[in-house]
Amino acid sequence: MAYRDHIVGQILCEHLIDGELIPGTEIGIQIDQTLTQDATGTLVYLEFMSLGVDQVQTKCSVSYIDHNMLQTGFENADDHLFLQSAAARYGVHFSRPGNGICHQVHLERFGVPGQTLLGSDSHTPSAGGLGVLAMGAGGMDVSLAMASIPFYMTVPKVMLVRLIGKLPPWVGAKDVILNLLKRLTVKGGVGKIIEYGGPAIKDLSIPDRATITNMGAELGAWSSLFPSDEVTRQFLDAQKRGTDWVPIHAREEAQYDDLIEIDLSQLEPLVACPPSPDAVRSVQELSGIRVNQVVIGSCTNSSYRDLKLVSELLRGKKYTLTLAL
Amino acid sequence: MLAREGSLGDMIDAGARILEVACGPCIGMGQAPPSGAISVRTFNRNFTGRSGTLDAKVYLVSPQVAVAAALTGRLVHPSVLGAPPVVENPESFLIDDSMIIPPSIHPEEMTVRMGPNIKPIPEVEPMPDILNLKVLLKVNDNITTDDILPGGAKVLPLRSNLPAISEFVFASLAPGFAEKAKTEAGVAIVGGENYGQGSSREHAALAPRYLGVYAVLAKSFARLHRANLINFGVLPLLIGDEYYEKMTEGDDIQIRNLHMALTEKGKVVVSVKNKHIEYEDTLDFSEQERMIILAGGRLNFCRQKLAETDH
Numbered sequence: 001m002a003y004r005d006h007i008v009g010q011i012l013c014e015h016l017i018d019g020e021l022i023p024g025t026e027i028g029i030q031i032d033q034t035l036t037q038d039a040t041g042t043l044v045y046l047e048f049m050s051l052g053v054d055q056v057q058t059k060c061s062v063s064y065i066d067h068n069m070l071q072t073g074f075e076n077a078d079d080h081l082f083l084q085s086a087a088a089r090y091g092v093h094f095s096r097p098g099n100g101i102c103h104q105v106h107l108e109r110f111g112v113p114g115q116t117l118l119g120s121d122s123h124t125p126s127a128g129g130l131g132v133l134a135m136g137a138g139g140m141d142v143s144l145a146m147a148s149i150p151f152y153m154t155v156p157k158v159m160l161v162r163l164i165g166k167l168p169p170w171v172g173a174k175d176v177i178l179n180l181l182k183r184l185t186v187k188g189g190v191g192k193i194i195e196y197g198g199p200a201i202k203d204l205s206i207p208d209r210a211t212i213t214n215m216g217a218e219l220g221a222w223s224s225l226f227p228s229d230e231v232t233r234q235f236l237d238a239q240k241r242g243t244d245w246v247p248i249h250a251r252e253e254a255q256y257d258d259l260i261e262i263d264l265s266q267l268e269p270l271v272a273c274p275p276s277p278d279a280v281r282s283v284q285e286l287s288g289i290r291v292n293q294v295v296i297g298s299c300t301n302s303s304y305r306d307l308k309l310v311s312e313l314l315r316g317k318k319y320t321l322t323l324a325l
Numbered sequence: 326m327l328a329r330e331g332s333l334g335d336m337i338d339a340g341a342r343i344l345e346v347a348c349g350p351c352i353g354m355g356q357a358p359p360s361g362a363i364s365v366r367t368f369n370r371n372f373t374g375r376s377g378t379l380d381a382k383v384y385l386v387s388p389q390v391a392v393a394a395a396l397t398g399r400l401v402h403p404s405v406l407g408a409p410p411v412v413e414n415p416e417s418f419l420i421d422d423s424m425i426i427p428p429s430i431h432p433e434e435m436t437v438r439m440g441p442n443i444k445p446i447p448e449v450e451p452m453p454d455i456l457n458l459k460v461l462l463k464v465n466d467n468i469t470t471d472d473i474l475p476g477g478a479k480v481l482p483l484r485s486n487l488p489a490i491s492e493f494v495f496a497s498l499a500p501g502f503a504e505k506a507k508t509e510a511g512v513a514i515v516g517g518e519n520y521g522q523g524s525s526r527e528h529a530a531l532a533p534r535y536l537g538v539y540a541v542l543a544k545s546f547a548r549l550h551r552a553n554l555i556n557f558g559v560l561p562l563l564i565g566d567e568y569y570e571k572m573t574e575g576d577d578i579q580i581r582n583l584h585m586a587l588t589e590k591g592k593v594v595v596s597v598k599n600k601h602i603e604y605e606d607t608l609d610f611s612e613q614e615r616m617i618i619l620a621g622g623r624l625n626f627c628r629q630k631l632a633e634t635d636h
Contacts, residue, residue, distance in 0.1 A: 042443065042485035043527060050446045050624050053631065055432060069347045070354055075482040078440030082485070084426070089435040091428040099424035100346050109422065123369065139527055140556055140623060149627055169409040170402070174367065174387035205414045215369045238417045269402060272385035275373040283390055286400045292362035294395040296388055298351040301367035304326060305414050306388045311332035312410040313392040314339035
């Protein structure tokens with residue numbers, strides 16, 4: 001069956017519990033991993049507790065504290081303690097406040113190629129950079145997944161984004177996804193999962209790939225993901241998780257609902273203008289606009305290499321703008 | 326790792342203000358720009374007001390363009406900075422998982438700590454066969470989940486405290502709704518087209534149910550809110566223009582024969598007792614939705630299913 005030839009189909013097929021892989025119909029799939037952040041997580045664990053299940057049934061569930069960090073009263077601090085104690089009680093890993101943003105930490109320390117991940121945060125598809133089928137969902141769906149209840153979804157259309165060519169100097173992964181947002185708009189991914197491929201992906205590191213899949217959420221896509229290849233293996237090795245690696249590639253005969261090709265050598269630095277991530281123009285077009293504040297970081301661009309690059313560029317320099325990292 | 330290598334020091338030396346490692350400004354938690362400011366960020370969203378400053382303009386860029394903006398004060402091609410630095414990914418990362426607490430090896434000895442602002446989700450009884458409800462509110466078309474339960478800094482911290490957050494249900498559209506609802510045995514809301522559009526927040530269904538809202542009778546429902554109502558044990562019932570016009574706040578309505586109607590063996594009967602109106606209707610729900618509504622919500626339904634598989 002053709003649907004099982006691409007990566008999305010292979011992963012869905014392996015996790016299928018209910019229904020058939022016919023696009024547009026409903027299926028129930030098994031969820032291997034879950035992640036929660038604190039803003040949505042408290043309700044997730046309250047819901048899980050009311051299910052009366054003794055321990056989470058997933059292969060791995062992680063509870064992160066990264067959203068409501070300001071402790072201007074007892075409420076957020078109490079929420080953190082509740083989440084920590086619920087994690088200990090029900091078999092969940094707990095990432096303490098200060099350890100990092102959930103998607104970056106999950107990519108580095110937990111994501112496993114070929115597995116399914118459901119998260120109570122819309123940018124959960126970041127883990128797709130590793131070849132994880134990662135989706136954001138409502139809190140109740142995540143709590144039910146922790147109790148081994150299948151996640152119900154419509155069999156999605158699959159779009160292939162084929163990357164060719166080599167990125168010019170000063171152009172990065174962010175510019176790849178901004179280019180795609182310009183072409184497809186914030187509605188272009190609705191009802192779809194976006195799969196990346198093509199000869200250029202071997203030059204994109206895992207954090208670069210995660211920058212791209214992270215912002216697939218802005219395209220409205222269910223999820224976005226890359227193959228799991230030699231780059232993936234090297235990244236997991238560097239994270240001392242080499243044993244988590246498995247290769248995943250689309251079969252040659254794979255057919256897609258849509259195909260887009262991006263020649264990376266033709267890209268230039270891009271800017272998404274307010275008030276929408278798809279209002280994309282080149283930095284050259286906007287050149288000269290005065291800037292009052294610069295903020296670097298977030299789940300899109302805070303990998304080691306992103307920040308190392310920033311520090312290399314800033315070394316020995318001073319400026320008067322507000323820069324927050 | 327960046328700290329050990331001195332890179333963090335380079336950034337601080339250059340004048341960068343280093344924030345706690347978290348989502349922070351990306352979700353409006355601090356670093357709101359000045360009024361009317363242009364803020365250049367490496368984030369993923371730039372919707373109006375998300376930065377915390379309503380009239381600020383947020384431009385999304387790569388780290389390279391962000392640094393160029395920081396050093397020149399303008400949006401410019403980063404090639405003005407000279408030759409691009411060569412930064413490779415490390416062959417091995419400095420691994421330190423000490424900030425991740427693994428699951429306990431003695432989970433049964435762990436107790437869940439619930440501070441005064443954290444309350445368990447109350448039990449919901451299965452859907453009764455007969456509902457006697459007071460229409461406490463009639464609203465127009467396109468009511469949003471913000472209208473049903475506002476977001477914002479005052480309400481968001483109460484997300485784990487259902488009794489407290491419920492006080493804000495319809496707080497701007499119908500002040501006093503929560504107080505009135507608590508004095509009634511059961512409450513219904515009458516709505517127009519596209520009831521519950523907007524953010525998919527679950528609290529917009531959970532909180533009204535806590536106040537005793539058993540049914541919403543509307544001309545049509547927004548898809549996600551309709552699912553949330555069913556998930557939390559509220560009956561979303563479609564009504565036609567005629568009965569929408571006839572129903573008013575203060576009406577006593579009875580919805581009966583629900584069990585037969587939900588098992589597709591009969592029709593539901595809706596009567597407005599104080600107006601001598603009565604009509605029958607079929608229910609348009611999927612098989613799964615019917616079972617969830619009968620059980621009193623998806624948590625109840627799944628709890629029953631889990632109990633069945635255990636035995």
